[in-house]
Amino acid sequence: xxxxxxxxxxxxxxxxxxxxxxxxxxxxxxxxxxxxxxxxxxxxxxxxxxxxxxxxxxxxxxxxxxxxxxxxxxxxxxxxxxxxxxxxxxxxxxxxxxxxxxxxxxxxxxxxxxxxxxxxxxxxxxxxxxxxxxxxx
Numbered sequence: 807x808x809x810x811x812x813x814x815x816x817x818x819x820x821x822x823x824x825x826x827x828x829x830x831x832x833x834x835x836x837x838x839x840x841x842x843x844x845x846x847x848x849x850x851x852x853x854x855x856x857x858x859x860x861x862x863x864x865x866x867x868x869x870x871x872x873x874x875x876x877x878x879x880x881x882x883x884x885x886x887x888x889x890x891x892x893x894x895x896x897x898x899x900x901x902x903x904x905x906x907x908x909x910x911x912x913x914x915x916x917x918x919x920x921x922x923x924x925x926x927x928x929x930x931x932x933x934x935x936x937x938x939x940x941x942x943x
Contacts, residue, residue, distance in 0.1 A: 822899045825891060837901050838885040844878030844908075862926050869915045877908035 815821050848871045855867035881904055888896035 822902075823897045825888065825893055825896050830889065833898065834885060834888055837881050841878045841881030841885065844874045844881065848872075848874035848878060862923065862930060863919075866915050866918055866923075870912070873908065873911050873915070877904065877911070880904050 851867055851874065852871045855864055855871065881901065884896065884901050884904060890896075
């Protein structure tokens with residue numbers, strides 16, 4: 807697969823900043839599909855937020871939902887602009903920039919889920935236990 811890639815074209819200015827609305831390439835279709843998948847994942851996270859009903863995760867799930875929804879819709883908008891031959895916003899460089907911003911934007915909520923959530927959960931459980939015994943007296 808990698809031997810079929812024209813690396814000279816891949817690193818060229820024409821590839822990253824050029825627009826050919828008459829021909830939709832596989833990478834352009836991939837951006838559209840990834841954008842639609844992000845919107846679907848955002849809807850799934852939004853539904854999970856209400857089904858799980860975990861107070862500590864509600865804010866984080868809401869943030870992840872907003873980020874995925876915005877980045878997914880912007881990527882799909884990029885595909886529309888590319889097919890309509892809008893010169894400034896439809897280059898592949900802009901699509902990569904949108905994806906990079908989205909990944910950087912997702913770092914904070916994912917870091918919370920991976921490292922901080924368990925500690926907050928233990929503290930919340932201790933607080934609930936403390937309140938339970940204080941109500942008994």
